[in-house]
Amino acid sequence: MIQVERILVDIDETSAHTVRDGVYPIVNAQYWTNFHIETTLNYRDVFWDNISEGWILIPTERKIQIFNEAILQDRWKNHIQPIEWSVETIRGFHEWGGDVWMLTARHPILKEYTPEWIRHHYGDTVSRVLFSNCYHGGKRTKSDICREENAQIMIEDDMDYALEIAREKVLVLLLRKPWNEQRKETHRNIKRVDSWEDIDL
Ligand SMILES: [Mg+2]
Numbered sequence: 001m002i003q004v005e006r007i008l009v010d011i012d013e014t015s016a017h018t019v020r021d022g023v024y025p026i027v028n029a030q031y032w033t034n035f036h037i038e039t040t041l042n043y044r045d046v047f048w049d050n051i052s053e054g055w056i057l058i059p060t061e062r063k064i065q066i067f068n069e070a071i072l073q074d075r076w077k078n079h080i081q082p083i084e085w086s087v088e089t090i091r092g093f094h095e096w097g098g099d100v101w102m103l104t105a106r107h108p109i110l111k112e113y114t115p116e117w118i119r120h121h122y123g124d125t126v127s128r129v130l131f132s133n134c135y136h137g138g139k140r141t142k143s144d145i146c147r148e149e150n151a152q153i154m155i156e157d158d159m160d161y162a163l164e165i166a167r168e169k170v171l172v173l174l175l176r177k178p179w180n181e182q183r184k185e186t187h188r189n190i191k192r193v194d195s196w197e198d199i200d201l
Contacts, residue, residue, distance in 0.1 A: 004098060004201055007153040008130075008146060009090070011104040011114065014083060014175055015122075022070030023079045030066075031058060040178055068107055075113050082121045083175075085196035091128045094125035099143045101128040103145055103154070105161075108133070155199070158184040166190045173199055192199045 012018040015101055027035055058066075069088040074080045101173050102118060108131065115129045130149070132142045143164040153174045154160045157179045162172040168188035174180060174192050193199055 004093075004102065004152045006099040006149070006151060007093065007151070007155060007201065008101050008151040009120075009126075009155045010142075010157060010158075010161070011049075011102055011106065013177060014155055015086050015102065016117065017083060018067075018071060019083045020063070022074055023067055024068055025079075026066050027058070027063075038178055045063045064107075068109060071106070071110050072113060074117065076119075080117065083196060087122060087125075088198050089196045089201070090122055090125050096201075097143075098201060099132060100126050101151075103124055103130045103132065103142055103151075105132045105142060143168045143170075153201075159185060162190050163187060 008192065012179055017037075018038070024035045024037065027033055037187060063171075071080070094100055094198070102114075104114065106114060111131060113133075118126050118129060130145055132138075132145055133140050140183075141164065142154075142161050146165050147168045147170075151170050153171045153173060154162075154165050155175065157175045157177045157180060159174065162174045166172045166187040169189065172187075172190045174190055176192055178196050
């Protein structure tokens with residue numbers, strides 16, 4: 001048991017099944033591909049660089065567009081489900097008196113729907129939603145926000161973010177995912193956890 005007052009939680013693939021429920025269904029239908037979350041070994045490459053499956057090449061701009069569209073369309077479809085046990089674990093921490101904020105690098109066009117999705121699935125157990133902006137013309141990174149907001153713990157799925165945040169002396173709980181299992185880096189502030197069920201706050 002760690003004595004914690006505030007945790008910050010990433011959204012995509014840490015709290016939300018954005019890719020499994022939103023992005024891959026669109027990609028697979030439009031491009032006749034068969035992408036599956038369990039065989040996604042490089043999450044960042046899937047989105048931010050060109051990928052090919054068979055003879056299909058999806059340009060980066062189109063992938064970013066699909067990613068944002070998938071989230072915006074969810075407003076009417078409500079298909080993107082929370083990651084298993086995240087709701088229960090966050091609720092438990094909130095009831096104990098802890099503060100949970102979500103922190104994402106999502107595009108500013110998702111600033112309106114993101115808090116709606118969170119409220120729908122997590123109710124009032126998440127008290128703030130913060131957006132880093134270093135990919136969208138600003139300079140504020142996730143690790144800047146962790147430092148400025150005195151985060152004690154950040155829950156993440158992305159090893160690059162985890163390393164950046166761990167250097168700010170924040171304990172990072174890195175959820176085990178196919179795209180971070182291959183990564184061999186270690187840091188004394190990064191602790192790997194198998195799932196939300198294994199997080200004891
Ligand atoms: Mg993520």
